[in-house]
Amino acid sequence: MTHTEIHQKLTSIARDVFDDPALQISDSTTANDVPGWDSLTHVNLIVAVEKAFGVSFTTKDAKTLVNVGSLVELIAKRLK
């Protein structure tokens, strides 16, 4: 999967998890920029990503995520 494809899929997942059909995310988007994205829902996103892409993350991975861009890279790494 390419970077753009991952990004597209991630956007649709995020729209579902955060209940916002019009949500737009870019590589530099962080949790602060999205209403409803906090420590309580963060893992919901992780779970949804894991299910959709068929990958698995560790706690260490979750800790290193700074913004959407790093998530996309992580997914790409895991898919290899």
Added chain:
Amino acid sequence: MSFLSFNFAIFLAFGLLIFHLARPQWRPCLLLVLSCVFYLSWGLTHTLLLAAVTVGVYATALWMESRPAEQSKRALMALGVMTLLILLFAFKSATWFLNEFSTHTRRSGLDEAIFVIVPLGLSYYVFRMLGYLLDVYWEQIPAQRSFVSLALYGSFFPQIVSGPIQRAEDFFGQLDKIKNPAPGDFVVGLRRILFGLLKKVMIADRLAPLVASVHANPLGFSSLELLAGAYCYSFQLYADFSGITDIAIGIGLLFGIKGPENFNLPYFSPNIQVFWRRWHMSLTSWLTDYLFMPLRMSLRQLGTTGLGLAIFINMVAVGLWHGLTWTYLAFGILNGVFMTVSVLTLKERNTFFQSRPNLARIRVFAGPLLTFHLVVFAQIFFRAESLASALSYIKGIVPGFHPAIIPMRRFDVSLLDITKYTLMLSPVGLLAMEAINWAVGQRLWTDRFLSAPRPFRWGLYYAAITGLLFLFKGKMTFIYAQF
């Protein structure tokens, strides 16, 4: 020496003088020496314990970083974390044992078998070191090569008594500021200390006798009196704790270190999860990052149950961090229940109110009001002397459960160890305090204050200091210094 007392004030004054006159490259070391002197005044054995913990964590972190294999990294991390937790648990449970069996030890003779005093700031420095270790394990920060820096982080005296619990990354990032502190920070620090002292002396200590009398004997008071006691405790706890946080942050600023905030107008939170993001923020964010997240990650396959469980365990941990007693456990469980229910039904509540705009307008006021009352309710357990006492307290408030002798609506100020004047002024005082808390964060108001003529500002400061000296009882005891 007591934090705060006249001795501490003199210690601080001398410390600051030496610090600011010294060469910049010596300052971190000097600050460490000051922290050591402060801690030594509380006992040599406990200082050695703190030193041993620091050495152990320093070595473990460096070792962990030098090992490439994931297995050995994890083993070292587990070793470090377990040792720290056992240490914390050992001291906290020793006091629990003593409390449970104290009648026996006192009757058995003059010699007390064991008298274990919990080291000063144990909960705070253990958490700081734990956080540091985990951050190095998760590769968020490199292991600290300078022992002085790590030792300073663990023992930083303004924050060791009552927090706030600053993160290693945040602290280490400010080390350069110690070498060259800004004069502006110094003045902000002084103002912060003054404000913290005012909160403590003018509000918290005024309400303490009332709270003490109702909690000492809940069955002896009427519903109205117990209710007043519950509200006043919430005010007292907030004023006391935010007061000492202000003082701690203020003193840190005098040395160039900005500590993390602990409060953000918590009693105006719209729901309980937001409350816990605005109350004792340094602790709850610590637990979120180091307990809740890993827990949630490992429970993520359980879906909503996993979320609920993680929240519940997290809140129980918040309760038990304060002490291993039934009341703190009850406090944790209550908050766990409130949080879980609130988080799991948030979506439904939002949908409900979205289609009813009139109710939504009421929700703006009702939400914080309800949240505040949930908090007051849970704090009854936090303060109560025992679980039985907490339950009688609650029974006393609910009309109908109270013994018939005391009329429900009686309000006898003389029994409450407080004057009518103080009682009426305290909510006003608290609101004023919150207004100032809020204004300090607003550029507009700080600019307005700073542009006021100097004699006016100085007059205010002198009035505050005179008032404080008049009310000061020699030394202060803070609620959160016992944890």
Added chain:
Amino acid sequence: MLSSDRTQKNDTWRSLGLRLALFCLPIVIGWAALEWWAARVPDMYSVKRQRFQSQAGDLDTLVIGSSSAFLGIVPELLPGSAFNLATPFETLYEEDNLMTRLLPLAPKLKRVIFQIQYPTFFSTRNPHWEDWRQYCFEQEWSIPPEQVKDRIDCRMWSRLALRTPRFYIERLVGAIRKWTRSRKFVLDQTEIASIDDRGGWHSPKDASEDLSVASATNRLAHHHRGMKADYKMDNIARFDHLLSTLRERKIEIIFVTLPVWQTYRDGMKPECWQETQQIVSQRTNDVDVCYYSFLTVPQFEAQNFWDVDHLNTRGAVRFTQMLSAAMNRKKPDSVATGQ
């Protein structure tokens, strides 16, 4: 660029330093003025010292002890010219040092009445024993605190820190009020144990407070919290030093135990009291050291007690009369072996 930044910063630090110094100046001056004022406000320790010093030249009897003696021994009723130097919560360390310092001031001193009560040999200055009082001894008598770490404290020299600024501000306001009314500068002694008697005795009035078992339990718990077997050896050493100091001057020593109410007596640990009795009886003789224990004497009824371990005025008078009679009869030893 760097050097100009630094000079700019230095200027700001310098100006800050100056502003701070200016700001603190009134506070420092005010504090110093209050300390000057505080040194003139009488308190129990300063009054005792002044009265002792004015009578020291003629004194032949001195009473040393803690609150029991402070309330229970009336100097006027003792033979000769007597002074009651006892203060509440006094420890053997302080008593030993007091004796060393005061003996040269009292050339005519013939006898010392020394109070021995239940906690005497097992207590020392510790937080349960009102440890702020050690600074009163430092300020009035230049007797430093026993532990070196306690000597690094601003209360060694600061009266405001010892008793809070508010205490002295209130005295100042009261004195000014009195001056505006009567043009006379009178200083109150409103501290709890204001000294009524020229001889240093505080008359607790004839009231009787709570003498119940609950009250005794509270009092005993309070004493037990400060009592430790570890302190015994050091206390005995001080005790012996005190005895030898007095013996050198050929001063007669009279140990005395004041009566306590039965609820208190019932709660005393027998082993502690027996040890105390042993220590004292080993040092008594027929010549110049004797011991009168009034612990179990039946004449003291409820109306003689102010609380479970202190006599009231009536009790103090009766006690002192009985003690004087015993001293006059020169009865060798009346060591009671009661609990």
